[in-house]
Amino acid sequence: MKLPSPFPENPPPGPFRPGFWKSPLRGPWLTSILGSILLVGLTIVASTGFLSHAAYEPGLGGNAIVPTDLDIPLIGIGFPNSISWLYAATQGLHVTVGYAVVPLLLAKLWSVMPRLFKWPPTDSPAEGIERALIGLLVASAVFQLATGIANAQNWYPFKFNFVVAHYYGAIIFLASIVLHVAIKIPVMRRAYRERGVLKPLREDLAATRPEPWDHDGLVAKDPDAPTISRRGLLAFAGGSAFLVAIANAGQFLGGPFRSLAFLGPRSTGHGDGPNDFPVNKTFAGAKIPEDGVGDSWRLKLQAGDKVVELSREDLLAMPQRTETLPIACVEGWSAERQWTGVRLQDLAALVGGAGTVTVDSLQPKGVLRKATLGNQHVRQSKSLLALRVNGEDISRDHGFPARVIVPGLPGVHCTKWVSTMTFGRSA
Numbered sequence: 001m002k003l004p005s006p007f008p009e010n011p012p013p014g015p016f017r018p019g020f021w022k023s024p025l026r027g028p029w030l031t032s033i034l035g036s037i038l039l040v041g042l043t044i045v046a047s048t049g050f051l052s053h054a055a056y057e058p059g060l061g062g063n064a065i066v067p068t069d070l071d072i073p074l075i076g077i078g079f080p081n082s083i084s085w086l087y088a089a090t091q092g093l094h095v096t097v098g099y100a101v102v103p104l105l106l107a108k109l110w111s112v113m114p115r116l117f118k119w120p121p122t123d124s125p126a127e128g129i130e131r132a133l134i135g136l137l138v139a140s141a142v143f144q145l146a147t148g149i150a151n152a153q154n155w156y157p158f159k160f161n162f163v164v165a166h167y168y169g170a171i172i173f174l175a176s177i178v179l180h181v182a183i184k185i186p187v188m189r190r191a192y193r194e195r196g197v198l199k200p201l202r203e204d205l206a207a208t209r210p211e212p213w214d215h216d217g218l219v220a221k222d223p224d225a226p227t228i229s230r231r232g233l234l235a236f237a238g239g240s241a242f243l244v245a246i247a248n249a250g251q252f253l254g255g256p257f258r259s260l261a262f263l264g265p266r267s268t269g270h271g272d273g274p275n276d277f278p279v280n281k282t283f284a285g286a287k288i289p290e291d292g293v294g295d296s297w298r299l300k301l302q303a304g305d306k307v308v309e310l311s312r313e314d315l316l317a318m319p320q321r322t323e324t325l326p327i328a329c330v331e332g333w334s335a336e337r338q339w340t341g342v343r344l345q346d347l348a349a350l351v352g353g354a355g356t357v358t359v360d361s362l363q364p365k366g367v368l369r370k371a372t373l374g375n376q377h378v379r380q381s382k383s384l385l386a387l388r389v390n391g392e393d394i395s396r397d398h399g400f401p402a403r404v405i406v407p408g409l410p411g412v413h414c415t416k417w418v419s420t421m422t423f424g425r426s427a
Contacts, residue, residue, distance in 0.1 A: 011119040021114045024223035025230055027211025028191040029200055031218060033234065034108045035188065041101040041241075042141075042177065048094035049170055052330060055087050055410050056163070057374065081380055081408035085336075088328035091410070092252030095152050095332025099248045099263065102145060103240035107233070109138070114217055130183060137180050140173035152248075152331045154265050187216075201231040251278075251333040264333055274390030275398055277327070277335035280411065283396035288417050292362045297401050299385075303353035303423040312401045315387060318342045323382045329411045339405045341386035344378045353378075353423020359404055362417040371413040373406060378423070382407045385418065 011017050109116075122128040144166065151162050158165075195211070203209075208226040211219050228236075250261030299315065301308040321343050328334035348357065355375045363369035377383055383406045386394060394400050399416030406414055 015113075015117040016119040018114075018217065018221040020117075021220050022222070022224040023220060024208065024210040024226045025228070025233055026111055026114065027219045028187055028214050028216070029195045029211055030230055030233075031108070031111045032184075032188040032191040033197070033200075034104065034111055034237070035184070037234075037238075038101060038104045038108050039177075039181065041097055041104060044097045045094060045101060046170065046174055048090045048097075049166075051090045052087075052094055052410070053167055055091075055408070056412075057372075081377055081383075081406065084325050084382065084407035085334075086408045087410055088252060088326040088334035088336075091328060091330060092249070092332050092334060095148075096245050096249045096252070098145060098148050098152075100241040100245040102149075103237050103244060105141060105145065107237040112218065114220075118217060133176055133179050133183070136172065137176040140169055140176055144169050144173050152265075153263075154331070201234070203229060203231070205229045205232070248332065252328070254335065265331070274337070274392045275395040277337060277398075278329070278333050279397045280329060280331070281416075283400075283417075286361075286363045286417070288362050288396075292419075293396065293401055293417065299402060299418060300420040301347055301351045301353075301423070302420065303348070303351040304425040306351045308350050312387065315342055315385070315402065318346065320387075321381075321384060323384060323405075323407075325382060325405055325407055327405065327411050327414060338390050339384055339386040340388040340391070341384040341402070341405075343381060344373070344383040344385060344404070344406075345381070347385060347421060348378055348423050351423060353425070355424030357424070358422045359415040359418055360420040360422070361415050362419045371404075371415050373404070373409075373413065375424075377406050377409065380407060385421075 014020060118131075122131055147158065147162060147166060147169070150157065151166075156162070205226060205228065208229045210223045213219055244263070246257075246260055247263040248261055250257035250259065251264030295311075298309040298311055301310065319342070320340055322338055322340045324336060324338050326334045326336045344357065348354065355378075356372055357378050358370060358372050361369040373383075384404070385402050386399070386405045387402055388394060389398065394403060399418070402418045403416040404414045404418060
C-alpha cells in the first residue's frame with residue numbers, strides 16, 4: 001500500500017514549505033538518538049530536583065511552601081541526614097546536569113524543526129492531541145530550564161515564587177515527557193531496528209546520506225550536500241554539554257575545579273581565610289541591625305513556658321563539638337568546612353525540649369528569617385549551633401554571632417544570625 005506523501009500541496013510560504021528544510025542529517029534515527037541521550041539527562045535532573053524538594057521538607061512547620069497534599073511520598077519520610085554530603089551531591093548534580101542538557105535540548109529541537117512547522121498542523125484528532133502534548137513538553141522543558149538557570153545565576157526577572165512555580169512546572173514536565181516517550185517508543189524502535197543504534201555513527205562525512213523517507217516529514221524533500229556527519233553533530237552537541245557541565249561543576253566539586261566554574265556565580269569566596277567561602281546573603285544585604293550582634297546579643301531558648309537566655313560567652317563555655325560538614329545551596333554550590341559549636345541536642349536539653357525546633361533569625365520581618373528542623377535533625381549528633389569555622393569566629397556575612405549547621409540539608413535551613421530557638425515540649 002502506498003503511503004500518503006508528507007509533503008502537502010500549496011502550503012504557506014517559508015518554513016511551512018517542505019523545500020525550506022535542506023539538512024540531510026534530519027530523520028527518525030537522529031531524533032531518536034538525541035532523544036535517548038536527552039532522556040537520560042532529564043531523568044537525572046527530574047529525580048534530583050524532587051530530592052531537593054524533599055530536602056526542603058515543605059510539609060514541616062515553618063518551611064511550608066507548596067501545599068502538603070500534593071507533596072511526593074518522600075516528603076513525609078524526611079530527607080536522610082545521616083550522609084552529610086548527600087544534599088550537596090544531589091543538588092550539585094541537579095544544577096550541573098540541568099546546564100548540560102541545554103545544548104542537547106537545542107539539538108533535539110533542531111532535529112524536529114520541520115515537524116513543528118507541519119502543514120496542515122494536524123490530520124486527525126489523535127494527531128492534534130499528540131501535537132498538543134509535544135507543545136506542552138517543549139514549553140514546560142524550556143520553562144524549567146530557563147527559570148532554573150536564572151535562579152542559579154541569581155537573576156530573577158520573573159515576579160512569581162520560583163520554588164512553587166518550579167515544583168508545579170516539574171510535575172507538568174514529568175507528565176508530558178512520560179506520555180511523549182510512550183507515544184514515540186514505536187518510532188524509536190523502528191529507527192533503531194532499521195538503521196541500528198550505533199551504526200550511523202561509523203559513517204564519516206563522505207558516507208553521510210539522508211535517512212530513508214519518513215511519513216513524519218523529518219527527512220528533507222530536496223536535501224543539500226552534508227557539511228558535517230551525524231557523529232560530528234552528536235560530538236558537537238555532546239562536547240558543548242560537557243563544557244557547560246565543567247563550567248559549573250567546580251562550584252560543588254571544589255578544590256582545583258572551583259576555578260573552572262565560570263558559570264557558577266558563587267564559585268569564588270567571600271571573606272578572608274577560614275571565612276573565604278560563598279555567601280548568598282550578606283550581613284548588610286540582610287539588613288541586620290549593628291547593635292543586634294554586639295555584646296548585648298542573647299540566644300533565647302524556649303520550650304513551652306521554660307525560657308533560657310545565653311550570651312555568646314555562655315555558649316563558648318559549653319562543651320564544644322567540631323564537625324566537618326558541607327554548606328550547600330539550592331543554586332548548586334557547596335563548600336566543606338570545619339564547624340565548631342554547641343550541639344543542638346545539648347541546647348534542647350537546657351529547656352527540656354523535644355521534637356522539632358523553629359529557628360528565628362535577626363533578619364527583619366518580611367524576608368526569609370526562620371526555618372523548622374525536625375526531630376531527626378535536632379537529635380543528629382553532628383547538628384550544631386556553630387560559633388566558629390576552621391578555628392576562627394564565623395564572620396558577620398556567615399552568621400555571626402551564631403548560625404545553625406545541619407548535615408544533609410540545604411543552606412537555606414541553616415539559619416544565620418540566630419536569635420531564638422523554640423523547641424517542642426517533652427511529653
